[in-house]
Amino acid sequence: MLLYLQLKLFDLKWIGAIIGFFYMRFGGAILGFIIGSILDRIFRGSSSSSGGGFGKIFQEQSAQVSPGDFELNLLSLSSLVIKADGKVTQQEMDYVRMYFVQAYGKEKANATFKTFNEVIKSREISVTRICEYLRPRVRYEVRLQILHFLFNIANADGHVSDAELRTLLNISQNLRIANSDFESIKAMFFKSADDAYKILEIEKSASDSEVKKAYRTMAKKFHPDKLQHMDEAYQKGAQEKFNKVQEAYERIQKERGL
Known part of the structure; x- marks a missing residue:
């Protein structure tokens, strides 16, 4: 399928050349070839699995969300x-307030919290609509941080209930x-007997080399540097996740004598 798509994209420059030749002879063929080449690069950039090229730049510039x-x-979502x-x-409300104070300062957080009190009372909040808005506008690592933040809210009173877990899964x-x-x-x-393995996204039966590879992968995924562009509170949340990954790896190392 990927090879087929690449061939189709490759044809754009030649299709442009043929159309240009039909309308403007040789000069049109050259112009069509150039235009086709530009379109080729744009679509390759937007469809590439690495997300590189002009396609990525356009996506990042056009899909941002205002603060x-x-x-x-x-x-x-909170x-x-x-x-x-x-x-x-009260513990859950206090956690949200504290988070926004850390992110925006006390004055702005207080103003934001007034809005939050109104949001709490609203019955017209749609998970689907909110997530459809956020999903194309924030990077994957930011979405991971949103989920981690919401888990912290649910756990603020010392327990994540089944109803809260279902809501978190729906949002995720x-x-x-x-x-x-x-x-x-x-x-x-x-906490469970195999929670360290779950954090690293591997089975307890994984080999030592698989454990090490999983740790490197998860450490990279949750590294705080990925959220350097965001406020301090979000970076702190990323650091918490990163620390949990390290702790999980250290527990497995100790358990296996690595």
Whole structure:
């Protein structure tokens, strides 16, 4: 399928040359070839698995979300998690307030929290609509941080309820977060005999070399440097995830005597 797509893209320059020759003879063929080559590069860039080229630049420039819109949608998702079990606890509210104070300062956080109180009361918040808006506008590692933040809210009162977990899973799926990444972040909040392996997204039967490879992969995925462009609170959240990955690896090392 990929080879077919590449061949189709390669044909753009020649299709342009043929159309140009039909209308403007030799000069038109040259112009059509040039235009086809430009289109070729654009579509290759946007369809490349590495996301490189002009396609990536265009996507990054056109798919950004403003800070205000990001905050409002994050607050909306937060309210859904807080209300999931039918009660709003002070610990959960305090966690959200603290997070926004760290991210934006006390003055702006207080103003934002007034909006949050209204959001909490709203019954017209759609997970699907919010996630469809955010998904193409924020990078995958930011979506992972959003999920981690929401898990922290649910866990603020010391327990993630079944209703909260279902809401978190629904949000994760709508944000198109891989199930393995959901289970990894979930394992950071649910202690079990194999939670260290779940954090690294491997089975307990994995070989020592597979454990080391998984650690390198997860450390890279959750590295705080990926969120350098965001506020301090989000970087702190990334550091927390990164630390959990390191702790999981160290526990497995100790268990296996590596």
